[in-house]
Amino acid sequence: MTNNSRDKTLLFKKILSTLPEDVYRNLCFHLDEMISYEPFIGLMGKSGAGKSSLCNTLFSPPPARVDAVSGCTRTVQRYQVTHGTHTLTLVDFPGIGETPELDSLYRRLYQAWSGRLDLIVWVLKADERAWNEDIRCYHELLSAGAKPESFLFILSQADKIEPCREWDGLNRRPSPQQHQNLQAKTRLAETLFAAAHPVIAVSAAEHYNLCHWVETLILTLPVHSCSAVSRHLHPELRTDTVRVTAREGFVRVTGEIFDEAVNALKTSGELVRYLRQLRQQFLSVIRTIWHLLF
Structure with missing residues (x-):
């Protein structure tokens, strides 16, 4: 000191x-x-969208395990990040879009938990052609009383956007054409979901745009929880902003x-x-x- x-x-x-x-x-x-506030952040979205990978990148040590097996998180799993006496809880929800039968179960899980979370981070694959299941599930949550401002949408796996072979691996950033396509995709997501907050495209694998997205995350969180969340971020993501x-x-x-x-x-x-x-x-x-x- x-x-x-x-x-x-x-x-x-x-x-x-x-x-x-x-x-x-x-x-x-x-x-x-x-x-001493202990925040709860939910992660939602389609199976394979990269929710767990995103968690692993944001916090150190990684709080969530990554499993490539389809539907590896079919039940709600809680992961904790602890610093001293302070804890952040991440609520990892099963991915939608596997089968209609499972989707019905998943939506009930979402509805049961949504009101208990400080924020819901909804992960969308950047290279996904359609987000029909996500849109349908999101509208059902809104109909059940969820507030639009409680959701922060994010485009994951930005490095896979077409033309994916043009990704600049040396500098870990999209090519001009990919950048243009990502901008179009973020605008589309903001329109289709009538997003209350900016939609940011990131790549956890390439550490692309994560600082920008975390700055948006902190702005989006309820003011009483943003300091408590900030203490658990990976040091590289705890920017001046x-x-x-x-x-x-x-x-x-x-x-x-x-x-x-x-x-x-x-x-x-x-x-x-x-x-x-x-x-x-x-x-x-x-x-x-x-x-x-x-």
Whole structure:
């Protein structure tokens, strides 16, 4: 810990000690909730779309095993990524599109879990000609009450988009023609699914566009969970943009908690004016020590 961080931590404790007991307890309770929050992220999509491979690339050590056998995850499987006392749970759902009988079972699983997840990452194969099963299943979930903003669609296996032999293996990026085709595919996905968030094309195998997609993931997550998710990302994917987005979200929510705690005092005058002046100093300290919390 640097001297500046140590000084800020001491200042943080000093500020807390000057707060009225009710404000102090309210703040500590909600801050602890956010700091210790355990996110749940679901992975959905067609069998063979590369859901498990994506998990293996995002987090270190890899939380999910990869199996090339058809329908290797026919039941919901939970995988955990643990850092110290903090845990992220990945809920890997069976892939749709194998048989009509299995699809009926899978849709019920999706419907049972969707409301319990912070976000659902829906994986679509970039080289897939049609996403009919995905579209049908997605609409059924929406009809069952799922919210469009709870889904983040991603195009996987971008390196397999035609003309696949033109992939630039040296630089791990698509050729100009592939890039054009990927842009067309992402626009198509955004239109067909009426996606609430940008659709990004990635390749887990080639580590293509993963940083861009993770930055979108952090922006898409509920603000109370993005910092908790960021601590579990592979170090290479924890970019400055990811850290700043997660940190500022945490600061914003902390400010809202502070305001609610002060308003709950149901008093006015000198004390409230003092607390409101203290607010900016408090949030400045939170911003500085965020990296120590996550």
